[in-house]
Amino acid sequence: MNPVFSPLTPQNSDPYFELHKLGQFSPWSRKIFEDCLTKPYFAYSLDQDSQPLGYYIGMTVLDEVTLMDIVVSPSHQGKGLGKSLLQHFMSQCDQNNIQQIWLEVRESNATAIDLYDNAGFILVEQRVNYYPSVKGKEDALIMCCYLG
Template sequence: MRRGDVDAVLQLERAVYLFPWSARIFHDCLRVGYHAWVVTDDAGRVLGYSFLSIVLQEAHILNICVAESERGRGLADQLLDIMIEAATAARVESLMLEVRPSNRAARRLYKRRGFTFLGRRPRYYPASEGREDALLLCLSLVDA
C-alpha cells in the first residue's frame, strides 16, 4: 500500500465498517512503517487491504478488510498468508489480533487458520448500542 491508495482504501473502509478508521489513522499507519498491503482488480479498484505491526518477536494484525462483493473468494486468506509470511520472515514468534465476537466470518477464518483464544478485552470496540468486547487471538509461528 502506498499513500496514493489511502483514498480508495478509505472508501472501502467506510463501505464495510459502521465505525471506520479515519484517513489520519491510515496515513499514520503508513508513516510509522506498519506493513500494509492492498489487493486491486485489473481496473485498479481496491478489493481488500490489510495492516500488520511488527515489534520484536510479536506481530499484531491491525486490520483485514475485503469488499463485500468479493467475500468468499479467498482474498482474506491471501492477505493473511502475506502477513504470516512477513511475520515469519521477521522471525516473529506469535501473531496476535482482536476480533469482534459478532464477526463470525472472521472468527471462522482465524479458527480454520489455527489461531487460539487468549482472552477477552471488555468494551473494546464501538458498537451501535454501546461497546462490544474483543476476542484476543494468537497464532504461534515458532514451528511455522
C-alpha cells in the same frame, strides 16, 4: 488474471481508505489510516485489474506483529480473499522472523473468527464492552498465533 499484492502507502491509499470506511462500524480518521501506512506498520493491498479487492495493515514490535486491520471489499466477500490476505500477511511475518501474531476481533464477526481459527490462532482473552456497536458495546476477542 490473478489478484496482485502490492505495498500500500499513503500515496496509493485513497481507494483502501474507502474500503476501510465500508468495513468498519467506527472507522479511523484519514490521518490515523495514513499513519498506519508508515513504520513500524506495514500494509499490502490486493487488486485485480486495477480494482481494489482488500488490504491489511500490521504493526511490528520486536518479534511480534499485531494485525491492525484486514478488509475485503463488500462486493468481493465470500470468495476466499480474506484467506488470501491473511496467508500473505502471515507469510510476510514468517519472512521477517516474527514469533507471534496478535489480533482482536469483534465477538459478532463469526466469519473472521472462523478464518483466524482455521489459520491457527487461539483465543487468549476477551475484552468486555470494548467495541462500539449498534447496540452500545460488544466484546473483543484477543487471539494469538505462534509462528516457527
